[in-house]
Amino acid sequence: MTSFELRDRLHELLGDLLGTFSTGIPAIWVEPPAAPIGNAVGLACIIGRHKAMKKSETLSSNQLYQNYDWVVTLVQFDTSSTGCKKLDRALDILQRAFPNHRERALPFSEDSYPQITFLIEEHAVLNQRG
């Protein structure tokens, strides 16, 4: 899976739950470049362009095994109860769609927007050139 394939999948899954950036486009973004979060409305989904590598080792048959996470961040700019319910719903959808995941909710604070970091684990075996 590439970051753009993941973006398309997440867009399909989250659909109407997503808010908008100030330009009016759906608030889903692969970064870098930085997501235009100024004046964003509702739920934003930010996807790290580069996977976070956890393990990479050469196998016996000139192949490379990789284990990595895609880092997806859900930020809810709407802090009303409706907004929080949408964040819960989005999380529920992602949990079902990506069973192999870890998640971290930012503790509630009046200084920050509700946020969940959702890590999607993938494995890959790559053929190495001789």
Place this chain on the structure above:
Amino acid sequence: MATLKFDLPKITTPLAHYEWGCDHAAITHNGAVMRSGTRIPPRPWCDVAVAETDLVQVFRKHYAATNSLQAAWELTAFELGDRFKDMISSERWQWDGITQRRNGETVGSPRNIVDTRELLESQSLELK
């Protein structure tokens, strides 16, 4: 009749629980969008330490030295704790721009996440 008795060696505290008790630990680790408009990038020192440490190899080393599962487990947990602290102290974390820290230091990027040492010193480990 002879009875063969074999007590399997076991680890009595099989969970290593690390905690960082300072207020900004989660924001520093996971990043955050602040209501002030500031965006704080994630600096996931736990993930990086775990990814860059071959824990099986560390355990094997301690087991070879102690010949005790329990001691090797505890020493592995302590060593991972040291790796977390190394990560916090490493100048490897990206941040846009220059910051005047509360400790008086002026830092650019990459930088460590030590600042007042609050995060570093709030780390605790409980084996249970």
